[in-house]
Amino acid sequence: MMTEAAGVWGASPSARYEALAAPFRPIFARIRDGAVQREIERTLPYEPIRWLKEARFGALRVPAEHGGPGATWQETTALLIELAEADSNLPQALRGHFGFVDNVLYQPDSAWRRAWIQRFLDGATVGNAFTERSEAKAGTFAARVTPNGSGWVLNGEKFYSTGSLLADYLDVVAVRGEDEFVTAIVPADAAGVSQFDDWDGFGQKLTASGTSRFADVHLEPDAVQPADLRFKYQTAYYQLSHLITLTGIGRAAANDVAKLVRERNRTYSHANGRISREDPQVLQVVGQVHSLAYAAVAVALKVADAVQRVYEAAAAGDAEAEARLNIEAEIESSQGQIVIAKLVLEATTILFNALGASSLAQGKALDRYWRNARTVATHNPLIYKERVVGDYAVNRTEPPFLWLPGAA
Incomplete structure (x- = not known):
């Protein structure tokens, strides 16, 4: 999995995983080769997204009966971790896309569902536009959908519209009528859309x-759907997506510190070895970083197991099992966030203990690992996740499945 040390990350999540991953790994390598330059120049990854679209990466979850690979959540998670290892911006930019794919798969068969599946197979991607930082109160949205003839009109402003500038469509959450939450699927190039x-x-x-x-964006009748029809395990998935990004950051940091120590010729007069790769204290740091990243991989895949179980229960039409497994998946994803955030933040901090001052050069951009990890770990505050897990463990209180920040 994009590493010079065979087997260090453990076994693949399925017997077919290596064959599934093989077509994408050359693309991941190209993405990784340009990651530092894009970071330094602040160049949005339009070209890497195009490579992924051309390879139909966004259709991973489309079932085989519809012409897709039908990747499980364990396989999809492992592939997205490899992508995050190449460039952590990309799986986060595709977070809304994979969520919308599962939302489509969750719906009963219809012309609408079949049309969207074909769009995924053709390479279309979807960004999200959920969160607002306007005057909307906590627990609701200011964006609104209103009737307009046979269709609808969307007005509002969103922030944290992750991946939307790179996407073909936007998955927008708004309010219809008095207080009904709806989702609106908007072409990114529609009149009235500004990003x-x-x-x-x-x-x-x-x-x-x-x-x-x-601004007065016209929507066709079938572009607006009640939000309560969305896939029930979406909160667990959206958290898993952040765990994927964090885990990929940890793996990239582990690979970089090992490579830099291997290639380093400078040392200190009071070091414990002739060169860094023979210094036991330096090797200890590299071992710590790798082990922290390894643990993050294991936890992320465990959360993927939970999400896959909910998906399978929903696909089987077992509503009782779906509800029970969704609660479990939410708790597992919360526990995963609590642990993985700490693992990766520690790994991206201590890696500098194995390196000299030259590792601080902006051209290496090693600081991006901690900055990126800190940014992802700040989503969905850890303190509330810890409380949710504790409340469930002690009182069996069901976790919240809708998080809507806003003005008090």
Whole structure:
């Protein structure tokens, strides 16, 4: 899995995984080769997204009976971790896409569902436009959908529109009527849609997570659906997506520190070896970083198991099992966030203990690992996740499945 050390990350998640991954690995390598330059120049990854679209990476989850590879969530997670290892901006930019794919797969058979599956097979991608930082109160949205003849009109403004500048369609959450939450699927080039690359966070700078504005955007009747029809395990999936990104960051950091120590010729007069790769204390740091990243991989794949179980229960039409497994998946994804965030933040901090001052050169951009990890780990605050897990463990209180930040 994109590493010079065979087997260090453990066994593949399935017998067919290597064959499934093989066509994408040359693309991942090309993406990795340009990652530092894109980071330094702040170049959005339009070209890498195009490579992935041409390879139909976004159709991974499309079932075999519809012409896709039908990747399980364990396989999809492992592939997205490899992509995050190449460039952590990309799986986050595709977070809304894979969520929308599963939302489509979750729906009963219809012309709408079949049309979207074909779009995925043709390479179309979907970004999200959920969160607002306007005057919307916590628990609701200011964006609104109103009737217009036989269709609808969308007005509003979103921020953290992850991946939307790179996508063909936008998955927008809004309010219809008094308080009904709906989702609106909007072509990115529709009249009245404006997007801005104004995300100014210090990490994950290239996820295209800026502002999306919608001014009297006309929507066809079937482009608006009640939000309560969406796939029930979406919160567990969206959290798993962040765990994937964090895990890939950890693996990339582990690979980089090993490579830099292997190639390093400078040393210190008081070092424990002639060169760094023979210094037991330096090797200990490399071992720590690798082990932290290894543990993150294991936890992320465990959460993927939970998401796959919910998906299978939903596909089988077992509503009782789906509800029970969705609660479990939400708790597992919360526990995963609590642990993986700490593992990767530690790994991306201590890696510098194995290197000299030259590792601080901006051209190496090693600081991006901590900045990116800190940025992803700040989503969905850890303190609330810890409380949710504790409340479930002690009181069997069901976790919340809808998180809507806003003004108090």
